[in-house]
Amino acid sequence: MIDTEVNPLALERQVCFALAVASRSVIGVYRPVLERLGLTHPQYLVMLALWEQSPLSVSDVARxxxxxxxxxSPLIKRLEGLGLVDRRRDPADERTLRVTLTDAGRELRxxxxxxxxxxxxxxxxxxxxxxxxxxxxxxLITKSRVAQAVAR
Structure with missing residues (x-):
């Protein structure tokens, strides 16, 4: 067995592994809480963005x-199917799809x-x-975004 203190490839030393496990574990804690609201974790994140500011364009939500x-886009479509949001073309720019909370979406907050x-x-x-x-x-999030941009 390789000594993990000198092995740079030891699983326990990998930041990516710790973050992946932490992310799955925490989202697992959210799952039953959000099920009561009828939302998945990604849908909850969309709703959080819209509860802060609505309407938003689809591209603003993605950003x-x-x-x-x-x-x-599919997350927003599913939320529309649940009756929580409406998607409509922006009259000022037909290329932009605006996402607005419905009454049910506002009440869910x-x-x-x-x-x-x-x-x-x-x-x-x-x-x-x-x-x-x-x-x-x-x-860490900021540094990883910069590193990804540099790598492109």
Whole structure:
């Protein structure tokens, strides 16, 4: 067996592995909480963006969530099918598809207000711990975006 302290390929030393496991694990905690709202985690993220600002163009939603259009569009279509959003052409620019919350989408926000607290409780995290985790991840996200841009 190779000593993990000197093995640069040891699984336990890989940041990508730790982040992937953490992401799957945390989203797994969200899953049953969001099921009560009738949402998947990606749909919840779209709704969060729209609860902050509606209407948004499909491309704005994709940009905010750091998704490509091919991923964002089906999410938005499914939310429209659930009656939570409407998609309409922008009268000022027919090429732009605007996404607006419906009354049901706006009302769902009230129920969603419980999600962050419930998830924090299930993860046994304080608000300070969540804020510290977010503060640690934000520079990593920025640095990874820069690294990807440079690699292109």
């Amino acid at each position: 905010l969530l750091q998704l490509d259009l091919a991923t964002a 009230t129920e969603a207000l419980e999600v962050p607290g419930t998830v924090m409780e299930r993860l046994d995290l304080t608000l300070d711990e969540v804020q510290a985790l977010h503060a640690a991840l934000t520079p």
